[in-house]
Amino acid sequence: MHLCHLIVPFLVIVHPEVSGEVFTALVDLEESLETEALLIHTLRNYINAEEQKLDLLRKYVDIYQSQHDRAMEDVTEYISNPINAYTLVKRLTTDWDNVEALMATQVSTDYLNNITFFKETRMFPNNEDLNGAAVALTRLQDTYKLDTSSLARGELNGVKYSAELTAADCFELGRQSYNNGDYYHTLLWMKEAEERVNSEQNQTINYSDILEYLAFSIYKQGDLSLALTLTNKLLEIVPTHSRALGNKIFYESELERMVETKKKKGDDESEDVNVDNDQPEHYQDLYGKDHYEALCRGETYISPQVESKLKCRYLSRNDPFLKLAPFKIEEAHLKPDLYIFHDVMSDAEIETVKRLALPRLQRATVQNSQTGELETAQYRISKSAWLKEHEHKHIADISQRVEDMTGLSMKTAEELQVVNYGIGGHYEPHFDFARRDEMKNAFQTLGTGNRIATVLFYMSDVAQGGATVFPMVGAALWPKKGTAAFWFNLYPSGDGDAQTRHAACPVLAGSKWVSNKWIHEYEQEFRRPCTLERPPEDLTA
Numbered sequence: 001m002h003l004c005h006l007i008v009p010f011l012v013i014v015h016p017e018v019s020g021e022v023f024t025a026l027v028d029l030e031e032s033l034e035t036e037a038l039l040i041h042t043l044r045n046y047i048n049a050e051e052q053k054l055d056l057l058r059k060y061v062d063i064y065q066s067q068h069d070r071a072m073e074d075v076t077e078y079i080s081n082p083i084n085a086y087t088l089v090k091r092l093t094t095d096w097d098n099v100e101a102l103m104a105t106q107v108s109t110d111y112l113n114n115i116t117f118f119k120e121t122r123m124f125p126n127n128e129d130l131n132g133a134a135v136a137l138t139r140l141q142d143t144y145k146l147d148t149s150s151l152a153r154g155e156l157n158g159v160k161y162s163a164e165l166t167a168a169d170c171f172e173l174g175r176q177s178y179n180n181g182d183y184y185h186t187l188l189w190m191k192e193a194e195e196r197v198n199s200e201q202n203q204t205i206n207y208s209d210i211l212e213y214l215a216f217s218i219y220k221q222g223d224l225s226l227a228l229t230l231t232n233k234l235l236e237i238v239p240t241h242s243r244a245l246g247n248k249i250f251y252e253s254e255l256e257r258m259v260e261t262k263k264k265k266g267d268d269e270s271e272d273v274n275v276d277n278d279q280p281e282h283y284q285d286l287y288g289k290d291h292y293e294a295l296c297r298g299e300t301y302i303s304p305q306v307e308s309k310l311k312c313r314y315l316s317r318n319d320p321f322l323k324l325a326p327f328k329i330e331e332a333h334l335k336p337d338l339y340i341f342h343d344v345m346s347d348a349e350i351e352t353v354k355r356l357a358l359p360r361l362q363r364a365t366v367q368n369s370q371t372g373e374l375e376t377a378q379y380r381i382s383k384s385a386w387l388k389e390h391e392h393k394h395i396a397d398i399s400q401r402v403e404d405m406t407g408l409s410m411k412t413a414e415e416l417q418v419v420n421y422g423i424g425g426h427y428e429p430h431f432d433f434a435r436r437d438e439m440k441n442a443f444q445t446l447g448t449g450n451r452i453a454t455v456l457f458y459m460s461d462v463a464q465g466g467a468t469v470f471p472m473v474g475a476a477l478w479p480k481k482g483t484a485a486f487w488f489n490l491y492p493s494g495d496g497d498a499q500t501r502h503a504a505c506p507v508l509a510g511s512k513w514v515s516n517k518w519i520h521e522y523e524q525e526f527r528r529p530c531t532l533e534r535p536p537e538d539l540t541a
């Protein structure tokens with residue numbers, strides 16, 4: 001039931017201006033009794049409407065309190081779950097809009113003013129956040145091949161993490177997908193909403209609204225007959241539904257056109273429906289995308305023969321200190337060489353880095369290859385901050401440790417970048433170095449050359465997902481608190497190594513914190529000398 005359907009206007013009766021004439025004739029008093037009857041009837045309707053609104057508000061507050069109590073048992077664990085994160089954002093956007101609409105009809109607006117004050121002075125999600133949370137859930141659904149019904153039950157890869165989504169939650173996911181032109185997911189989530197709406201006692205969504213979105217998304221997916229059937233079903237419930245009436249005429253005319261075309265062609269097969277191909281971009285066969293998503297799911301392409309050559313060893317670089325406490329290195333892949341350094345960031349250092357970065361976190365940006373300007377992008381969903389060595393001893397220690405680990409100078413390295421990934425946070429396949437056609441605009445302000453190497457510290461464990469994957473070679477590095485990944489982005493010749501193209505997989509469950517140091521070419525001349533020998537052209541970028 002829509003909230004607006006509960007709002008019944010209070011009838012105001014305006015009496016003609018008279019002066020003491022009613023008591024002078026009984027007939028006038030009889031008319032006054034009729035007037036009183038109307039007032040009583042109107043007042044009773046008003047009270048009923050108010051009680052309905054209060055009942056609905058009580059249902060909302062019970063739901064909110066239950067979820068809030070559960071969240072406060074372990075805040076980090078609760079918000080690390082993408083389903084909980086989505087429902088929290090939804091409660092603070094569309095649900096609260098509905099609550100405010102109800103409260104606005106009350107005599108007193110004090111409580112509503114309090115809510116408005118909180119929204120204006122505290123961190124409060126908006127409709128863009130709700131859309132982002134919905135897109136994140138559908139991204140997780142695709143990347144990890146999650147069944148819609150299981151996801152709605154709060155299950156992620158068979159693990160029960162959260163309470164079930166309601167019909168209204170599923171409907172909102174479908175509606176957000178619809179607004180994004182993603183009719184594939186609209187169909188999935190509206191079907192799930194339809195399954196749930198009839199079995200729920202406290203319905204806050206109209207079945208007719210679900211049918212409307214279902215019919216149109218099915219039409220966009222190419223099934224005109226079923227779209228017409230659902231539209232007729234909708235009109236049985238709401239015969240005056242204006243959009244449904246218009247869609248019915250359109251679907252019928254399209255079906256008639258198809259029949260006529262078929263007769264003219266004399267073809268036994270039906271003509272393809274002329275509709276948009278509205279599958280989202282991530283359903284199209286993009287280069288590296290299949291490998292990327294398979295690697296995110298833990299499906300490795302490294303052969304046993306290759307794995308058998310990988311080793312673990314200690315690294316001391318003939319340094320007296322490191323001989324006493326050598327680095328523990330694990331080879332994750334050869335050519336390109338990908339290394340994992342174990343136990344290279346302490347819990348105390350991690351807490352310092354997070355504490356300093358937290359108030360500075362801003363939406364992460366990417367560099368426009370044409371202009372060199374920094375901008376946000378949908379293929380990178382995270383927040384980042386930058387820390388300087390002089391800000392804390394721990395930051396300086398980390399920088400020195402990177403130099404000890406890699407043997408490279410930190411004089412031209414960038415500041416420590418700290419990144420926290422949000423709901424379904426990810427970074428699609430990309431290069432850390434600037435390619436040939438980008439060098440004109442890349443790193444101009446730094447004046448330190450290209451990014452020769454990357455060191456990526458993992459500052460948290462991740463329950464599910466969040467791997468760093470290299471689609472071209474089939475390698476996957478999984479987050480483990482206190483470890484760091486290292487690789488060279490450039491060949492010794494200075495050419496970019498295209499095989500280091502990598503991605504941060506969506507975080508399925510948990511919170512992912514990382515930090516990284518990008519090391520540049522300048523000051524490395526004697527530490528990693530250049531060579532004239534160049535790699536094959538197809539391995540450079």
